[in-house]
Amino acid sequence: MLRLEKRAQPSKQWAALAPVLAVLITMVVGGGLFALLGKNPFEVIRTIFWDPLFGEFAFYYRPQLLIKAGPLILIAIGLSLGFRAGIWNIGAEGQYIIGALCGAGVALTFYPLDAWFLFPMMILAGALGGWAWAMIPALLKVRFGTNEILVSLMLVYVAEKLLAAMALGPMRNPEGHGFPGSRNLQQYESAHNAELFTGSGLHWGGITALLAVICAYILLNRHILGFNIRLLGQAPRAARFAGVNPNRLTVFCLGISGALAGLAGMYEISGPSGQVSIDFNVGYGFTAIIVAFLGRLHPVGILLAGLLMALTYIGGEIAQSNMNLPAAAIQMFQGMMLFFLLAVDLMANYRLRLTRAEVS
Amino acid sequence: MAISNLTKTYPGVVANDSVSMELRAGEVHALLGENGAGKSTLVKMIYGLVKPDSGSMKFQGQSFTPANPHTARQAGVAMVFQHFSLFDAMSVAENIALGMENPPPMRDLSDQIKAVSETYGLPLQPDHIVGDLSAGERQRVEIIRCLLQDPKLLIMDEPTSVLTPQEVGVLFETLRKLTAQGVGILYISHKLDEIRELCQHATVLRRGQNVGSCVPSETSAREMAEMMVGSSFQTPERSRHALGDVVLKIDKLSAPSPNEFGTPLREISLELHAGEILGIGGVAGNGQDELLAALSGEMRTVADAVVFEGEVIGRLAPAARRKMGLLTAPEERLGHAAAPDMSLTENALLTGAERENLTSRGFLKWGAAQKFAQSVIESFDVRTPGTETAARALSGGNLQKFVIGREVLQRPKVLVVNQPTWGVDAAAAAAIRQALLDLATEGVAILCISQDLDELIEISDHFAALNEGRLSDIRETESLNMEQIGLMMGGAHGMEVAHVEA
Structure with missing residues (x-):
């Protein structure tokens, strides 16, 4: 009989090894799944992990990697701070939309003004928009003790309705012949979040994400605020004893994650997406939750997990179109990665022990 | 058998x-x-x-x-x-x-x-x-x-x-x-x-x-x-010394318990002098946790119900009270006094940040924190592989020595401890009691909440008991015998029980 036994100390080797092992197990089990679907597993795995980077059309896919990883990392970093403190912002998707709407709103209001300060203003508006949207669950929780998971999640659907209303109403392109959707910001130079180096896929969002990773690392490891965040998450009673004010941290963590999600939305709408449209949001806010946990809430881990997740998205799309794999199989494959990571992660704190079956 | x-x-x-x-x-x-x-x-x-x-x-x-x-x-x-x-x-x-x-x-x-x-x-x-x-x-x-x-x-x-x-x-x-x-x-x-x-x-x-x-x-x-x-150990020794001025005063402190099954505090009044050890006895669940929380700042009360060196502190947060010199060590070691999954260095930081200057402009001084943890480990003989060991890996007695030592080394003016030797072996308990006595000799006022009557009799100058959130009269410990203490612990309620049993 196998039995789990708690380790006295978390194992460092297992903690470091877990993500690599999880990806390997995912490849094996996922490969089995693809084989059952009648595809060559090696080819599918190669298509997902290899082709986007080094395949024949890599010149097209490589920029996509940073375009997709940027917002994922940016949002996940914000979420991870809250998750560490036991504050569960599930509504990053909504904050992402509102950030995008605020950023685009500034650009469309000043159209066709040509000024250097327009883009910084949009950045500010995007961050403030996401922050304000996240303040709703934060204040309700602090003031009335509501559950931030439910409130933040429900606000996603409110934000989606608002997005649709904006795309069809106030923000609709007056020269768009009645089609829904705003002016395309890619064609509005002062507001365009353009690629910084041609063919790299890196725009200001990617730079911001990198800054966020560095700041989060310093915050968590070198600053009392980060220490308090970790303390509140691990031992709430000890945190209160140490003098941490849980309400203040709730407002701080939800605020930061909202602002970063808002920024991600703003960079997206002024860059790769370009316009306010009904189907602007594609689920970055939800996927970022997986990224945050895949990176085990560690800033550097999130950076790597964001890149890996973006890779499987792009590779998954290639596999879908080139090899006729159903979308559900790809989603399952991505889900497996988180599942196996959590399973392997257990080994950092527990060890397996073989015991003889006891007589009952 | x-x-x-x-x-x-x-x-x-x-x-x-x-x-x-x-x-x-x-x-x-x-x-x-x-x-x-x-x-x-x-x-x-x-x-x-x-x-x-x-x-x-x-x-x-x-x-x-x-x-x-x-x-x-x-x-x-x-x-x-x-x-x-x-x-x-x-x-x-x-x-x-x-x-x-x-x-x-x-x-x-x-x-x-x-x-x-x-x-x-x-x-x-x-x-x-x-x-x-x-x-x-x-x-x-x-x-x-x-x-x-x-x-x-x-x-x-x-x-x-x-x-x-x-x-x-x-x-x-x-x-x-x-x-x-x-x-x-x-x-x-x-x-x-x-x-x-x-x-x-x-x-x-x-x-x-x-x-x-x-x-x-x-x-x-x-x-x-x-x-x-397995070896002989020192029985804690107390020295005679005169008591100083009142440093901590609790005046008609009444407060509801922060948790649902807790005991509310009812009109608790006491004065604590420099160099005094006041022992508070009583069966668990009679307001001990709440009294500690009201003093540590986890539970805010009417401002002037708690007075520290002449300043009203009933509404101050834990960090502010620590800065003034009012330190506390709660009963529950894992999860309250210490974070189980954090290292001893991090746990040293938990209450030591203010008084030991372990931060500068909010940034942590890990080196200083580790040094502080190391000094706690050395002066209190905490048996652990090192400062980076997780608190949960320590045995109860060792962790308790760490928790008490962490507060003692911060040179408190008033130290409030709850069950300082609960579940701790005899040698460690003697060491902890000695540390408390030494602290009192140096002029620190100590409020020792405990269910171990022998311990209270051994170290305290004055004794009072908590019963359903009420504090009995404060009496000189030497003047009391076990029976009187029992009656104080039981309150009026206890007399009734004693009567039925007689």
């Missing part, structure tokens, strides 16, 4: 190493030992909760290998645990029925409970709801549950830790009646004076080995303690 060469190994520790002992019918046999000496493992093997790796047991002349508690109970072994397993919302009779192998119909059971409770002098009403009972009464429920099974061997794990002196007296009477009928009792306790009073034989365990036995009534408490520890 005879036990020979029982061995049980857990990963990394030999909990029991060829332990042999004998227990005769009709005797109270004490099992002594420090925390982690292997007492619990030994009784768990007798009760069928743990299987020995090797060795054998004989019970009433026959080989005895209980596979689980069920078979152990059928053979006539019963056990009263330190922590009660009762359902608050159910009546006494229902609780007893739940723990029996074949409960009789409720009405018969009630009659049996009444009969047993009268025979053994354990007053208990079968239809009372357990949630309303005192700790002593709850323990009676557990004992009666065992007695109804007609045991031949009764195991009791630290039975007096939650009782008032009067309740202890009642318990001892019951146990003596049981032994007169030929029941053997295995009695686990830390309290050597009790053992000397009650037990005919004692077996001492140290690091999983039987290091000897003795006749408690012919052995001094000190000799027994030294057998447990």
Whole structure:
């Protein structure tokens, strides 16, 4: 009989090894799944992990990697701070939309003004928009003790309705012949979040994400605020004893994650997406939750997990179109990665022990 | 009951190493030992909760290998645990029925409970709801549950830790009646004076080995303690010194408990002088946690109910109080005084940040924090591989030394401790008490909340008791005897109980 036994100390080797092992197990089990679907597993795995980077059309896919990883990392970093403190912002998707709407709103209001300060203003508006949207669950929780998971999640659907209303109403392109959707910001130079180096896929969002990773690392490891965040998450009673004010941290963590999600939305709408449209949001806010946990809430881990997740998205799309794999199989494959990571992660704190079956 | 060469190994520790002992019918046999000496493992093997790796047991002349508690109970072994397993919302009779192998119909059971409770002098009403009972009464429920099974061997794990002196007296009477009928009792306790009073034989365990036995009534408490520890240790010494000015004043402090099942504080008033140790006794759950929370700042109160060096601090946050010099060490080590999964360095930072200057402009000085943790470890003899060990990996006694040491080394003006030596072995407890006494000699005011009366008598200048959130009059400790203390602990409520039992 196998039995789990708690380790006295978390194992460092297992903690470091877990993500690599999880990806390997995912490849094996996922490969089995693809084989059952009648595809060559090696080819599918190669298509997902290899082709986007080094395949024949890599010149097209490589920029996509940073375009997709940027917002994922940016949002996940914000979420991870809250998750560490036991504050569960599930509504990053909504904050992402509102950030995008605020950023685009500034650009469309000043159209066709040509000024250097327009883009910084949009950045500010995007961050403030996401922050304000996240303040709703934060204040309700602090003031009335509501559950931030439910409130933040429900606000996603409110934000989606608002997005649709904006795309069809106030923000609709007056020269768009009645089609829904705003002016395309890619064609509005002062507001365009353009690629910084041609063919790299890196725009200001990617730079911001990198800054966020560095700041989060310093915050968590070198600053009392980060220490308090970790303390509140691990031992709430000890945190209160140490003098941490849980309400203040709730407002701080939800605020930061909202602002970063808002920024991600703003960079997206002024860059790769370009316009306010009904189907602007594609689920970055939800996927970022997986990224945050895949990176085990560690800033550097999130950076790597964001890149890996973006890779499987792009590779998954290639596999879908080139090899006729159903979308559900790809989603399952991505889900497996988180599942196996959590399973392997257990080994950092527990060890397996073989015991003889006891007589009952 | 005879036990020979029982061995049980857990990963990394030999909990029991060829332990042999004998227990005769009709005797109270004490099992002594420090925390982690292997007492619990030994009784768990007798009760069928743990299987020995090797060795054998004989019970009433026959080989005895209980596979689980069920078979152990059928053979006539019963056990009263330190922590009660009762359902608050159910009546006494229902609780007893739940723990029996074949409960009789409720009405018969009630009659049996009444009969047993009268025979053994354990007053208990079968239809009372357990949630309303005192700790002593709850323990009676557990004992009666065992007695109804007609045991031949009764195991009791630290039975007096939650009782008032009067309740202890009642318990001892019951146990003596049981032994007169030929029941053997295995009695686990830390309290050597009790053992000397009650037990005919004692077996001492140290690091999983039987290091000897003795006749408690012919052995001094000190000799027994030294057998447990394996070396002699210093009895804490107190020095006579004059008390200083009032540093902490609590004035008619009333506050609801922050948690649902807590006890509200009711009009607590006290004055604490520099250099004074005020001991606060009382059975657990009478407002101890709440009093500590009100002083640490976890629970805010009316501003002028708590006055520190002339400043009203009732509404100040924990960090601000620490900065002023009011330090606290809560009872619950893991999860309250320390974060289990964090390293000792991080735990040093937990309360040391303000007074030890472990941050600058909010940025952490890890080097300084580690140095502080290291100095706590060294000055308080905390046994740990190093400062980066997780707090949960330390044994209870070592972590307690760390928690107390962390506050002591911050040079407090007032130190409030709750259960400073709870679950700590004799040597460590002596070291902690000595540290508190030394601190008082240096002029620090100490408020020591504890359920260990011997401890309070040993170190405190003044004594008061908490009962249902009320504080009794404060009396000079030397002027009190055990009976008076018991009455103070019981409050008016306690007199009533004593009256019924008389």
